[in-house]
Amino acid sequence: MQITISFRGKSQKPPVTVDLPEDSTVDDLKKAIYKKVPKFYPDRQRLSFNEKTLQEGKPLKEYDITNGENVVLKDLGPQISWKTVFLIEYLGPLLIHPIFYYFKSQIYGENFEHSQMQKFAFYMIMTHFGKRELETLFVHRFSHGTMPFMNVFKNSFHYHALSGINLAYWVYGPWNASGTLNSAREEWYIWTCVAVFVYAQISNFSTHITLRNLRPPGTRVRKIPYGYGFELVSCPNYFFETVAWISICALTNSLAAWFFIVVGFFQMYLWAIKKHKAYRKEFKDYPKNRRAIIPFLV
Incomplete structure (x- = not known):
């Protein structure tokens, strides 16, 4: 024809x-x-x-x-793969945080010893974005192959500016150095934040594996996800992502960290609502007790 x-x-x-x-x-x-x-x-x-x-x-x-x-x-218009966009987004903080952490005398104009809070925050943030890079390379299967090329700059701003430059500058500064009042944290408090962070990261990874296994390679197959986290919400990966960042916020008590997660959660909330509605529209037998992103609430 x-x-x-x-x-x-x-x-x-x-x-x-x-x-x-x-x-x-x-x-x-x-x-x-x-x-x-x-x-x-x-x-x-x-x-x-x-x-x-x-x-x-x-x-x-x-x-x-x-x-x-x-x-x-x-x-x-010209397109760029989602995988490439994700790699660029997460690479920013992975490069920016070590610069602020290791070149503190050049950036802040004075030399000082990092506090326990700063050290743990650095390794938690690097672990988070390192995990995201590895998941992009080896775990995620994207339902959409590409996005408009110019969007890479808009998407990267959130990570490079908010969780990169803004967060790193305020967390690793001399006002949080060892011996300052701002850096004072009880040992049990630090380890509680770390424990919550590790739990959330493992849970987030588990949900990504569940989503990967739903879609055979090279297909756009859509199924109802079941398993850990999915019994309560449609997007547990967003929920656990939020919990992980709240643990960082609680550890650092940084307004920059809280600002990043508020902005990030608002975007994840919009995505979760959209996905939740799409699931319910596409699958007539979709579990009615599930919420979109926060168990029992939203």
């Missing part, structure tokens, strides 16, 4: 026609367009028919697309 492709937005290209077998999918159509117009690789295309967005993997006949129909292509 022949399908006409019209271009919408900034792309002022004349329509093109592609030939496809009757049983083709949306993916097949995107590949055919790419062969005709190499600029528009599949991840750069958003296709719609009768004002309805075409989903990857779906057969064209599901949208009643037949011979001679017109499909509209919107150019999403």
Whole structure:
């Protein structure tokens, strides 16, 4: 069958026609367009028919697309893989925190000994972002392959500026150095914060493994997640992420840390609500007792 492709937005290209077998999918159509117009690789295309967005993997006949129909292509612009974006986001704090921690005399203009609080905070933060990098490389399977390239700068700001420069500057400064009133922490208090942090990180990793195992490699299969954490909320990974950062906030008593988690939790809350609603809409047998992100509450 022949399908006409019209271009919408900034792309002022004349329509093109592609030939496809009757049983083709949306993916097949995107590949055919790419062969005709190499600029528009599949991840750069958003296709719609009768004002309805075409989903990857779906057969064209599901949208009643037949011979001679017109499909509209919107150019999403240059794309970058989600994996690359995540690696860039988490690399920022991994580079920024050691600079503030190890070059304190150059940054703060004086030499001082780090307190126990500062030492534990440094290793907790480095562990957190190191774990995130490893999960991005070896655990996560992304339902969406790419995102607009310019978004990498917006996404990275949250981590590079808020949990990177702003957090590192205020936590590792001389006002928190050994012997100062700000750094005074009971031994039991420090280890309680560390214990909560370790618990939350292990729990967060467990939920990521559960989500990974739901989706076979190279597919976009969606299933109802079950297991540790998922019995109470739809997004326990966000909940445990929040608990881990609250332990860092409690340890450092830093306004910069609290500001980062407030901003981060607000974003995770929005994502969790969206995912929770999507689960309930897609799966009629989705457990009714689950909340979105906070057990028993939200």
